[in-house]
Amino acid sequence: MRVFVHTLGCRVNQYEAQFLTEALTDLPGNGELHVINTCTVTGLADRKARQLVRRLRREHPQAWVMAVGCGADGSPQGLLRAGAHLVVGNRDKARLREIVTGYFHGESPQFADWPDLSGEQVRGPFPRARALLKVQDGCTVGCTFCRAWRVRGPLRSKPLAVARAEARALARNGHQEIVILGINLAQYGQDLPDRPSLVALLAELIKIEGVRFRLSSLNPEGVTPELIELFSKEGKLCPYLHMPLQSGDDQVLKAMGRPYTAQEYRERAQAFLKNVPRATLGTDAMVGFPGEDEGAFQPTLDLLGELKPLNVHIFRFSPRPGTLAARLGNRVESALAAQRAQRLASLARTWSSEVRAQFLGKVLHMVVEEAKPQEFTGHTENYIPVRVEGAAPPRGTIVPVRLVQMGEEDMKGVIVHR
Numbered sequence: 001m002r003v004f005v006h007t008l009g010c011r012v013n014q015y016e017a018q019f020l021t022e023a024l025t026d027l028p029g030n031g032e033l034h035v036i037n038t039c040t041v042t043g044l045a046d047r048k049a050r051q052l053v054r055r056l057r058r059e060h061p062q063a064w065v066m067a068v069g070c071g072a073d074g075s076p077q078g079l080l081r082a083g084a085h086l087v088v089g090n091r092d093k094a095r096l097r098e099i100v101t102g103y104f105h106g107e108s109p110q111f112a113d114w115p116d117l118s119g120e121q122v123r124g125p126f127p128r129a130r131a132l133l134k135v136q137d138g139c140t141v142g143c144t145f146c147r148a149w150r151v152r153g154p155l156r157s158k159p160l161a162v163a164r165a166e167a168r169a170l171a172r173n174g175h176q177e178i179v180i181l182g183i184n185l186a187q188y189g190q191d192l193p194d195r196p197s198l199v200a201l202l203a204e205l206i207k208i209e210g211v212r213f214r215l216s217s218l219n220p221e222g223v224t225p226e227l228i229e230l231f232s233k234e235g236k237l238c239p240y241l242h243m244p245l246q247s248g249d250d251q252v253l254k255a256m257g258r259p260y261t262a263q264e265y266r267e268r269a270q271a272f273l274k275n276v277p278r279a280t281l282g283t284d285a286m287v288g289f290p291g292e293d294e295g296a297f298q299p300t301l302d303l304l305g306e307l308k309p310l311n312v313h314i315f316r317f318s319p320r321p322g323t324l325a326a327r328l329g330n331r332v333e334s335a336l337a338a339q340r341a342q343r344l345a346s347l348a349r350t351w352s353s354e355v356r357a358q359f360l361g362k363v364l365h366m367v368v369e370e371a372k373p374q375e376f377t378g379h380t381e382n383y384i385p386v387r388v389e390g391a392a393p394p395r396g397t398i399v400p401v402r403l404v405q406m407g408e409e410d411m412k413g414v415i416v417h418r
């Protein structure tokens with residue numbers, strides 16, 4: 001069987017796409033199977049999944065088309081109506097090989113309980129420079145705008161020994177940088193018998209030779225003094241934190257169900273930036289949440305202006321069916337939300353330039369991601385995008401570069417030969 005895995009959405013989905021690709025290798029049969037790993041974070045994501053189902057059915061009329069993942073849980077009927085032969089939610093995604101094999105033999109899928117994460121492991125290599133390692137799934141925070149926690153099931157963490165073995169396999173397969181991810185990494189370990197913390201996990205992983213580790217996204221609750229201490233003394237942890245803020249206004253944070261205040265966010269971000277050498281910060285900000293007036297938007301600009309993140313992912317509030325936030329009154333007009341997003345984006349560009357300028361003339365270590373003729377690009381340990389002229393070293397390797405010039409959104413570097 002020829003198998004194609006298409007993926008939409010976040011990095012957790014990208015990890016799971018790799019898992020599905022490995023799990024469906026050598027699937028017996030002669031036909032063609034397309035698996036779409038769907039996302040339901042916004043209405044647009046749901047629409048994209050349905051469009052992809054329709055397109056694949058049209059362009060490959062003989063092929064099987066199956067939709068799996070968050071969108072399959074969030075809007076299964078829409079995917080079936082679009083033409084998917086089978087829709088499999090997150091609970092059963094890791095058993096897809098078994099389910100697909102049964103389906104081809106005319107059996108109806110038998111749905112199981114949520115599996116623990118021990119069986120969900122990848123070997124790599126990933127088709128990209130960095131490997132991904134999912135160590136956690138599920139979330140019990142219950143943010144009022146979010147659908148992820150509704151479709152991702154109960155809290156599940158990967159035991160330390162399993163995560164370590166998986167990271168070793170990825171390093172053996174040539175990856176020099178591994179991104180640690182989960183739906184809510186701050187809750188890592190809470191469901192395991194001895195409740196290991198994320199810090200304990202990282203302390204184990206950094207013992208592996210020849211690879212550095214990056215955290216994908218970590219909510220402020222997870223940025224503890226112990227985590228900051230480990231980052232401050234351990235060069236194998238990339239000194240960049242993507243810590244979602246969403247809003248700098250306490251009333252809005254409360255209405256969002258976010259479990260921290262703006263001041264708590266400020267203190268944790270400042271502690272990380274102050275104590276970790278070469279540290280930079282990335283964040284998410286949601287504009288136009290119901291009830292966000294001008295007075296509630298300004299604190300977001302003020303707080304981020306103090307912290308100067310390297311990058312800001314800006315989202316406009318999108319009411320998701322079934323969420324509490326979708327039922328809130330006091331909606332912000334979409335033109336106004338767009339205007340706020342633009343104001344924030346323009347400031348974010350300035351902050352990013354200011355942060356990058358601090359590293360002019362410094363030597364950092366970039367992972368080689370994309371090679372173009374006579375130029376290659378990648379990101380440094382603190383996530384500055386870099387462009388280097390010349391022939392590219394092998395993709396995925398880490399090379400020392402001196403940052404010599406500012407670009408619009410990146411920096412120019414030259415390789416340092418020691």
Ligand code: SF4
Nearest residue numbers: 139141142143146149
């Ligand atoms: S922390 Fe909030 S936004 Fe993140 S997955 Fe949990 S509920 Fe969703």
